[in-house]
Amino acid sequence: MWAMAGQESGWDYYARNASSGAFGKYQIMPFNWPVWAAQYLGDARADQTPWNQEAVAYGKIHDLYRWLGSWKRVAYWWLTGRTDRDEKRWSAYARGYVTNIMQLRARAPARGSPMPARTSSGPMRGDWRRAGSQLRLRLGVNGRVWPRRGEIRAGQVLKVDRVATRPDGARWIRVVTLDGRLGWLEHLSTVPAARPPRAVRWRDITDAGRKMAATDRRTARPRPR
Numbered sequence: 001m002w003a004m005a006g007q008e009s010g011w012d013y014y015a016r017n018a019s020s021g022a023f024g025k026y027q028i029m030p031f032n033w034p035v036w037a038a039q040y041l042g043d044a045r046a047d048q049t050p051w052n053q054e055a056v057a058y059g060k061i062h063d064l065y066r067w068l069g070s071w072k073r074v075a076y077w078w079l080t081g082r083t084d085r086d087e088k089r090w091s092a093y094a095r096g097y098v099t100n101i102m103q104l105r106a107r108a109p110a111r112g113s114p115m116p117a118r119t120s121s122g123p124m125r126g127d128w129r130r131a132g133s134q135l136r137l138r139l140g141v142n143g144r145v146w147p148r149r150g151e152i153r154a155g156q157v158l159k160v161d162r163v164a165t166r167p168d169g170a171r172w173i174r175v176v177t178l179d180g181r182l183g184w185l186e187h188l189s190t191v192p193a194a195r196p197p198r199a200v201r202w203r204d205i206t207d208a209g210r211k212m213a214a215t216d217r218r219t220a221r222p223r224p225r
Helices: 002-009 033-040 050-068 071-080 092-106 207-220
Strands: 128-131 157-165 171-176 182-186 190-192
Touching (some): 002 050, 002 071, 002 092, 033 050, 071 092, 157 182
Antiparallel strands (some): 128 157, 128 190, 157 171, 171 182
């Protein structure tokens, strides 16, 4: 696991591949995470916290080794999703990837790396999040788009201001952007993020921001004829 994480992300729990959306220390693909989280954590909606990443990766890699029987084939599957036994049929890129992991494995700490602290399974006020794709900020947790809120670019870092859970169990977060905009996003459309270097410049919700939000709510209501 230490070697695969080094190859995939340089041991960075917050690494994100802008083209594929793969996220975290083990670069788990977004369509795999809910399936694996349900299998190894019992919760398809589990957040990709560092502790959860380790637990899910451990479960999946353990099962892969029991199925495939060698660490080389586990590494090859992690890259390609394929199970070819004959290494001659692997692409040059895949062989290089597996070789790098085997070399890192030889240097791995004897006891591995320490397990991160187990934190809340979901975002909390003050947490940092990163948009998983291009998103539209919304007026409320019912998903209504409000144009004044604007768009969020894929990869943009956001600060959590408030968390709400709908009756159907879906979790929504109100976020603050670097330029002071406020709006709601579905929690699962974002991933955890490290505190950005320029966090000291991040604007908290100001009186002006509250006034704009209040104006949005008033103008969103249908007017009597």
